[in-house]
Amino acid sequence: xxxxxxxxxxxxxxxxxxxLRCKYCYHFNSAGETKEDIETEEWLRFFEELKQxxxxxxxxxxxxxxxxxxxxxxxxxxxxxxxxxxxxxxxxLITDEIAAFIAASKRCNYVQVSxxxxxxITHDEMRGKGNFSxxxxxxxxxxRHGITATVRVTIxxxxxxxxxxxxxxxxxxxxxxxxxxxxxxYMGLCRRNAEQIMLTPKERSLAMVSLVKxxxxxxxxxxxxAGPLADGKIWLExxxxxxxxxxxxxxxxxxxxCGAVFGKLAVRADGVMIPCIQLSNxxxxxxxxxxxVKVWQEHPELxxxxxxxxxxxxxxxxxxxxxxxxxxxxxxxxxxxxxxGKVNHPSPDACLRRFLQEGGVLPENx
Amino acid sequence: MKDDVVPIAKxxxxxxxxxxxxxxxxxxxxxxxxxxxxxxxxxxKRLDGERTIDGLVEELIANCDDAPDDAxxxxxxxxxxxxxxxxxxxxxxxx
Ligand code: SF4
Ligand code: SF4
Numbered sequence: 001x002x003x004x005x006x007x008x009x010x011x012x013x014x015x016x017x018x019x020l021r022c023k024y025c026y027h028f029n030s031a032g033e034t035k036e037d038i039e040t041e042e043w044l045r046f047f048e049e050l051k052q053x054x055x056x057x058x059x060x061x062x063x064x065x066x067x068x069x070x071x072x073x074x075x076x077x078x079x080x081x082x083x084x085x086x087x088x089x090x091x092x093l094i095t096d097e098i099a100a101f102i103a104a105s106k107r108c109n110y111v112q113v114s115x116x117x118x119x120x121i122t123h124d125e126m127r128g129k130g131n132f133s134x135x136x137x138x139x140x141x142x143x144r145h146g147i148t149a150t151v152r153v154t155i156x157x158x159x160x161x162x163x164x165x166x167x168x169x170x171x172x173x174x175x176x177x178x179x180x181x182x183x184x185x186y187m188g189l190c191r192r193n194a195e196q197i198m199l200t201p202k203e204r205s206l207a208m209v210s211l212v213k214x215x216x217x218x219x220x221x222x223x224x225x226a227g228p229l230a231d232g233k234i235w236l237e238x239x240x241x242x243x244x245x246x247x248x249x250x251x252x253x254x255x256x257x258c259g260a261v262f263g264k265l266a267v268r269a270d271g272v273m274i275p276c277i278q279l280s281n282x283x284x285x286x287x288x289x290x291x292x293v294k295v296w297q298e299h300p301e302l303x304x305x306x307x308x309x310x311x312x313x314x315x316x317x318x319x320x321x322x323x324x325x326x327x328x329x330x331x332x333x334x335x336x337x338x339x340x341g342k343v344n345h346p347s348p349d350a351c352l353r354r355f356l357q358e359g360g361v362l363p364e365n366x
Numbered sequence: 367m368k369d370d371v372v373p374i375a376k377x378x379x380x381x382x383x384x385x386x387x388x389x390x391x392x393x394x395x396x397x398x399x400x401x402x403x404x405x406x407x408x409x410x411k412r413l414d415g416e417r418t419i420d421g422l423v424e425e426l427i428a429n430c431d432d433a434p435d436d437a438x439x440x441x442x443x444x445x446x447x448x449x450x451x452x453x454x455x456x457x458x459x460x461x
Binding site: 006084 | 378380381382383384385386392394395397399
């Protein structure tokens with residue numbers, strides 16, 4: 001995989017603060033939860049460096065970006081520096097005024113709103129009372145202003161039986177082109193509430209079946225980079241390859257799951273550069289103090305994570321004797337790091353062998 | 367396209383040069399990106415509104431050891447693509 005000369009995209013946690021406390025938030029109870037947000041001027045200075053590096057997109061997250069009262073100034077600075085932006089939001093603070101501002105900037109790729117239910121109870125159970133209707137209002141406000149709005153559905157114990165309803169609400173009633181899904185993972189606040197949140201292998205199997213069916217029904221308008229739908233697809237491919245006795249699948253057999261560090265970098269709300277929002281404990285340097293290009297091209301931690309693609313799965317005791325080795329990617333490094341404290345290790349969370357051993361069933365076998 | 371046409375790059379289009387000589391043109395207006403080869407990078411950097419197509423071809427041949435045999439055709443095709451995408455404009459040379 002080719003590393004880019006500078007990051008093409010930056011995930012920027014523009015604030016560590018949030019008006020909600022979702023029970024599975026990966027931000028709080030992680031190194032990303034910083035005490036102070038850096039000042040506006042610091043961000044504006046940094047965006048000038050991003051312009052020099054021809055960074056194409058900044059994705060603003062947090063925390064909740066719409067909490068920042070200098071958001072307009074931040075967005076204007078990005079536009080001035082010829083950088084397109086996207087925003088990840090819980091949707092509850094989006095007003096007509098800010099939506100009009102975003103639309104007028106003509107630099108917005110999309111705003112993503114988190115919606116986890118088709119009815120208040122399934123959304124609010126994890127995100128707090130009243131937030132379903134606030135998020136839906138936020139989403140509708142964006143659409144009214146002609147902004148490209150996307151939705152991320154985080155699947156957990158409380159909404160696993162509501163997936164059909166969610167698809168109907170988002171794709172039919174509201175009329176979105178598509179939405180994406182993932183699942184609550186063992187990170188941040190979820191580590192404290194795991195029992196209450198995380199899917200059992202049986203629930204995970206159920207979610208996979210529902211999502212595979214819904215994806216077919218809605219002609220691919222449901223996507224996933226992680227969570228049951230993504231796992232289901234990759235696991236079916238692995239199982240087919242094993243049954244057919246294929247020598248190996250292209251690029252598999254190594255820790256090859258994540259390509260993000262080849263084109264993306266992230267920054268915490270305190271201005272510390274990190275490899276990924278979900279690897280917020282790996283500090284690479286401070287913005288406006290350390291050169292972005294130097295960090296990107298030379299930092300030993302980044303080089304180590306990029307190098308994981310040459311680590312063969314057979315070198316791990318965890319994978320010993322596994323028939324899936326030639327077809328497996330070893331899964332998300334951030335999850336491996338959160339669960340085991342090791343980035344360069346297969347993640348037990350998306351391990352097919354373990355899933356099957358614990359009673360999980362793949363979609364076509366149900 | 368007439369010979370005295372002078373193409374000019376749009377300021378809202380950015381060039382990202384990557385390792386191994388590959389590059390991307392990127393529209394900050396639309397988000398559209400477009401991968402280009404080293405010959406196209408050479409041309410892009412000279413779309414300053416001062417050079418005609420013929421001038422660009424001459425410069426390419428003079429500066430690149432491995433300039434393509436059909437340099438004129440390639441320059442024209444590339445500039446036409448840029449015009450069609452709205453990545454460049456042109457003005458009739460009035461000098
Ligand atoms: S998941 Fe998002 S909305 Fe919920 S507490 Fe975390 S940052 Fe806030
Ligand atoms: S043990 Fe799990 S992570 Fe390792 S190769 Fe097998 S399926 Fe993949």
